[in-house]
């Protein structure tokens with residue numbers, strides 16, 4: 001079982017900032033901004049493309065959870081990102097939406 005599957009299943013004690021039947025969200029272990037939350041499907045999909053192909057309702061819920069969390073945290077601007085594939089910086093191969101906020105962000109991203 002992958003690390004995010006274990007988190008979603010409750011095998012690794014984790015404080016969920018958002019929780020539903022299909023989705024959980026928790027703080028990133030190595031935050032890249034004052035607010036850095038990972039929003040993931042409970043079910044295992046390797047990346048966002050696999051999730052989009054298989055379950056558009058859950059994909060949509062990830063974005064809804066990001067909107068709710070950003071509002072709860074009072075983020076006036078934020079970035080949401082799916083790194084998809086190792087060349088794009090994906091290091092955990094269980095789909096996850098990064099929600100980052102609390103500082104300015106440059107464009108283009110590195």
Ligand code: AMP
Nearest residue numbers: 003027028029030083089090091092093
């Ligand atoms: P990515 O590089 O897009 O695949 O993002 C993976 C993210 O997962 C990184 O930002 C890591 O810091 C984070 N991460 C890895 N393991 C854990 C963990 N056990 N709990 C919370 N975040 C984690």
